[in-house]
Amino acid sequence: MQRPSLAAVRGFDRAVYVVAFGQLINVFGGGLVYPFATVHFHLQVGIALSVVGLGLGAKSVTTAAGTAVGGFLADVVGRKPVMVASMALSAVALAAFAFVPDIAGAVPGAVPAATGVSALGVAFVGVCVASGFVRGLYTPASHAMTADLTDAAERDRGYALLKVANNVGFGAGFVVGGVLYSVASVAVFVADGATSAVVALVILLFVPRVAGDDAESDAPGDADERGGDGSEGDAVGDDDRTLAAWWRAATRPRVLALAGVNVGFAVMYAQMQTTVPIVAKEGLGLTAAQLGTLYVVNPLTIVLLQIPLVDAVGGWRRTRGLAVSACFWAVAMLAAWGADLARVPEGTGLAVPAVLVGVALVGGHLLLRTVGEILHSPLASALMSDLGTAAERGTQLSMLEVAKRLGIGLGSFAGGLFFDYGLSGLLWPTLVAVCGLVAAALLWLERSVTPIENGAVGDATEAVAEPAVDD
Numbered sequence: 111m112q113r114p115s116l117a118a119v120r121g122f123d124r125a126v127y128v129v130a131f132g133q134l135i136n137v138f139g140g141g142l143v144y145p146f147a148t149v150h151f152h153l154q155v156g157i158a159l160s161v162v163g164l165g166l167g168a169k170s171v172t173t174a175a176g177t178a179v180g181g182f183l184a185d186v187v188g189r190k191p192v193m194v195a196s197m198a199l200s201a202v203a204l205a206a207f208a209f210v211p212d213i214a215g216a217v218p219g220a221v222p223a224a225t226g227v228s229a230l231g232v233a234f235v236g237v238c239v240a241s242g243f244v245r246g247l248y249t250p251a252s253h254a255m256t257a258d259l260t261d262a263a264e265r266d267r268g269y270a271l272l273k274v275a276n277n278v279g280f281g282a283g284f285v286v287g288g289v290l291y292s293v294a295s296v297a298v299f300v301a302d303g304a305t306s307a308v309v310a311l312v313i314l315l316f317v318p319r320v321a322g323d324d325a326e327s328d329a330p331g332d333a334d335e336r337g338g339d340g341s342e343g344d345a346v347g348d349d350d351r352t353l354a355a356w357w358r359a360a361t362r363p364r365v366l367a368l369a370g371v372n373v374g375f376a377v378m379y380a381q382m383q384t385t386v387p388i389v390a391k392e393g394l395g396l397t398a399a400q401l402g403t404l405y406v407v408n409p410l411t412i413v414l415l416q417i418p419l420v421d422a423v424g425g426w427r428r429t430r431g432l433a434v435s436a437c438f439w440a441v442a443m444l445a446a447w448g449a450d451l452a453r454v455p456e457g458t459g460l461a462v463p464a465v466l467v468g469v470a471l472v473g474g475h476l477l478l479r480t481v482g483e484i485l486h487s488p489l490a491s492a493l494m495s496d497l498g499t500a501a502e503r504g505t506q507l508s509m510l511e512v513a514k515r516l517g518i519g520l521g522s523f524a525g526g527l528f529f530d531y532g533l534s535g536l537l538w539p540t541l542v543a544v545c546g547l548v549a550a551a552l553l554w555l556e557r558s559v560t561p562i563e564n565g566a567v568g569d570a571t572e573a574v575a576e577p578a579v580d581d
Contacts, residue, residue, distance in 0.1 A: 128312060128316045129313075129317060130275040133272050134278055135309050136197070138286075141284050141409075142287035142290065143204075143287060144287070144383060146287060146291045147162075149392075150295055151165075155211065155230060157234055161227055161231035161235065162384070163522040163524070165239075167380075170519040176242065177246040177515075179243075180192055180246060183247065183251070184250055184251035188319065189251045190314075192247055192248070193317075195247070196244055196251070197307070197309045197313065200306035204302045206240070210237060215229070216233075278413070280409045281409035285403055285406060288398050291398040365497055365509055366509075371432070372510050372513035373517035374436075374548040375514075376520075376521060377541070378442075378545070379517070381443075384526060390468075390472050394469060404476065407473055411476075412484060423485065427561065429555055431489045434485060435482045435485035438479070438482035440546065442475045443542050443545065444542060445474040446538055452465065489565075491510065493564065493565070496562075528540075
């Protein structure tokens with residue numbers, strides 16, 4: 111294990127640091143609103159929690175769709191134009207959350223009558239759909255831009271720099287958002303849109319057009335300039351051949367099995383935004399500032415433990431590391447259940463001790479689920495990347511992201527339904543059971559994965575033949 115050093119973040123092209131800075135500002139904006147969207151639209155605006163969950167779920171799905179479109183446009187139109195356009199459109203779409211009541215006034219009366227959802231709910235879901243799609247365009251273009259600006263030897267460090275920027279921005283956003291929301295609740299949504307406008311301007315002014323932005327870059331001779339093997343150019347070749355290859359890679363049984371497992375993990379992820387804030391604020395009476403500060407546990411834990419914990423399980427089979435991750439998620443849901451039960455009616459004399467216990471349990475939930483997240487994300491990606499050939503890797507890794515978005519959508523909607531129908535006490539044991547199913551599915555999947563594919567290189571002699579159905 112290498113000793114951590116500041117040298118790891120030195121030596122990049124200046125534009126890499128600009129992209130990372132843009133990432134920090136972009137995610138800072140997301141952190142401003144992340145814990146407060148559910149609180150604001152359910153408790154203040156009065157939208158049913160199931161509809162809020164539906165909107166957040168729809169946003170997750172359209173973000174996945176935007177990611178797919180953004181990746182295609184990044185290759186055809188160029189990285190920089192897609193990044194600038196995504197952030198410019200996001201500035202408008204994200205700020206629109208502050209004006210949902212006004213937008214609701216423009217919703218035709220026939221829509222609420224036909225859907226059974228209030229005009230406020232329809233407006234909220236509509237803004238979620240639009241903002242999710244335009245913001246989803248950004249990620250594949252920014253990742254491709256980072257690859258264009260780095261060579262093979264430094265590319266891993268380049269992506270690590272983006273991840274650090276992510277967590278620093280997210281954590282800072284939680285704290286500032288808590289203070290800002292307590293002063294003027296809708297200001298966090300306007301500020302989120304403003305950060306996207308800032309990123310669009312920074313990218314426009316300080317990031318150069320790179321090889322991937324030029325139409326001529328599809329020529330084989332440009333492969334070296336991109337630090338790749340020309341595969342980007344191949345992606346826009348024969349449509350039939352590309353679609354057939356994509357379908358084969360995306361529908362291999364083991365790929366679908368791991369993607370299904372990722373849906374289960376994502377259902378857990380969704381609770382941090384949908385139901386846990388309601389437990390903390392409505393059930394325990396935390397202020398917005400207190401909630402934002404408490405949520406810093408998540409990015410702070412990632413910054414401190416991401417590398418040491420993943421290094422510690424480096425000799426494990428990935429499926430077993432993921433099963434351990436599922437166990438951490440299960441215990442985290444038990445902690446959230448305890449916090450939900452900690453509500454004590456005012457005037458009993460036990461309210462303050464119960465709230466303190468509840469806050470400690472919410473903090474424990476955030477810590478435990480973050481450890482689960484630290485193990486889950488890199489191990490799932492590494493396992494998926496080894497389940498097929500290098501030519502299939504991009505498609506198969508994209509299946510993880512699609513599964514994650516679907517799972518977050520499902521988890522948001524389901525969590526909202528449990529709370530709306532007064533069944534929150536049943537949500538948490540249900541989620542614990544889902545964690546158990548995920549762990550069992552991973553151990554079943556291990557039987558069809560060779561030790562080398564599973565990261566246990568030293569156990570190559572125990573290799574299990576790949577099932578014929580995947581060939």
